[in-house]
Amino acid sequence: MNHPVIHQSFTIERCYPTxxxxxxxxxxxxxxxxxxxAEGEGFVIDSYSLDFHVGGSERTRVRCGEGPSMTNDCVYLxxxxxxxxxxxxxxxxxxxxxPLSSSLSTIELxxxxxxxxxxxxxxxxxxxxxxxxxxxxxxxxxxxxxxxxELSNHG
Amino acid sequence: MNHPVIHQSFTIERCYPTxxxxxxxxxxxxxxxxxxxAEGEGFVIDSYSLDFHVGGSERTRVRCGEGPSMTNDCVYLxxxxxxxxxxxxxxxxxxxxxPLSSSLSTIELxxxxxxxxxxxxxxxxxxxxxxxxxxxxxxxxxxxxxxxxELSNHG
Numbered sequence: 001m002n003h004p005v006i007h008q009s010f011t012i013e014r015c016y017p018t019x020x021x022x023x024x025x026x027x028x029x030x031x032x033x034x035x036x037x038a039e040g041e042g043f044v045i046d047s048y049s050l051d052f053h054v055g056g057s058e059r060t061r062v063r064c065g066e067g068p069s070m071t072n073d074c075v076y077l078x079x080x081x082x083x084x085x086x087x088x089x090x091x092x093x094x095x096x097x098x099p100l101s102s103s104l105s106t107i108e109l110x111x112x113x114x115x116x117x118x119x120x121x122x123x124x125x126x127x128x129x130x131x132x133x134x135x136x137x138x139x140x141x142x143x144x145x146x147x148x149x150e151l152s153n154h155g
Numbered sequence: 156m157n158h159p160v161i162h163q164s165f166t167i168e169r170c171y172p173t174x175x176x177x178x179x180x181x182x183x184x185x186x187x188x189x190x191x192x193a194e195g196e197g198f199v200i201d202s203y204s205l206d207f208h209v210g211g212s213e214r215t216r217v218r219c220g221e222g223p224s225m226t227n228d229c230v231y232l233x234x235x236x237x238x239x240x241x242x243x244x245x246x247x248x249x250x251x252x253x254p255l256s257s258s259l260s261t262i263e264l265x266x267x268x269x270x271x272x273x274x275x276x277x278x279x280x281x282x283x284x285x286x287x288x289x290x291x292x293x294x295x296x297x298x299x300x301x302x303x304x305e306l307s308n309h310g
Binding site (some may be wrong): 004005008009011055073075077078080081082086088090094099102103104106108119121124125127128149 | 160162164166169208225230232234235236237241243245247252254257258259261263274276278280282283
């Protein structure tokens with residue numbers, strides 16, 4: 001089994017009617033991040049931890065119903081060059097113990113009138129020979145929707 | 156200072172007249188990797204360490220003459236799905252203490268007659284507003300040349 005790695009990239013944007021400080025806090029605060037990022041409907045969280053600093057890790061272990069365990073291990077690469085406005089990280093996902101993908105992801109927060117434009121750019125190496133980019137993009141759009149709910153519901 | 160992150164990707168390939176096992180070993184063995192990766196002409200190595208396993212780090216601290224300190228911090232993301240034929244990692248570089256870039260890099264080793272085709276794919280987020288992709292591609296070509304010398308000179 002030595003199929004080629006499949007490389008795909010996308011950029012998605014979403015506006016939030018709140019300050020960049022509040023959006024950033026939803027990434028940096030472990031309780032907030034867990035709520036919108038890990039606690040998806042139908043998912044059981046086996047473990048979640050967030051150590052939000054350069055070199056720190058975020059580790060997520062979830063299952064969907066009786067499905068296989070899924071892991072997401074993230075390392076934060078840069079948070080300092082534009083403080084509180086950028087999150088640069090790499091993450092790897094496995095499903096049922098098998099490596100699925102490794103990604104470089106960049107979150108940029110930009111002033112947009114009274115609100116904040118979030119721009120997410122992901123470069124992903126799909127490792128198992130399957131191009132999961134359409135599903136990944138959809139999943140990220142759902143996460144940005146979950147972030148919108150977090151910002152609406154939790155002052 | 157909130158200039159946009161600049162995203163660039165490239166793929167380069169090089170053939171080596173030796174086995175994939177030997178090429179892989181030049182990535183996994185700390186003494187070999189240090190020799191071709193860190194010990195460039197004119198560079199002073201302040202420190203180098205390699206812990207080659209998934210989640211492990213490679214940390215390189217060098218200076219070029221009287222120039223500023225440069226750091227390269229790498230974390231290995233996947234080494235297991237196609238054993239001894241792939242290296243998937245993320246790395247961040249700083250210069251003079253300032254973040255420069257974060258990258259996702261994939262090394263694939265493919266049989267090529269009696270030799271090995273190395274395919275390197277890099278996705279980089281340039282963080283400081285300067286598009287360093289031409290220089291980065293050139294630097295990676297030089298590294299693949301240094302790897303050729305390593306494979307020729309060190310059995």
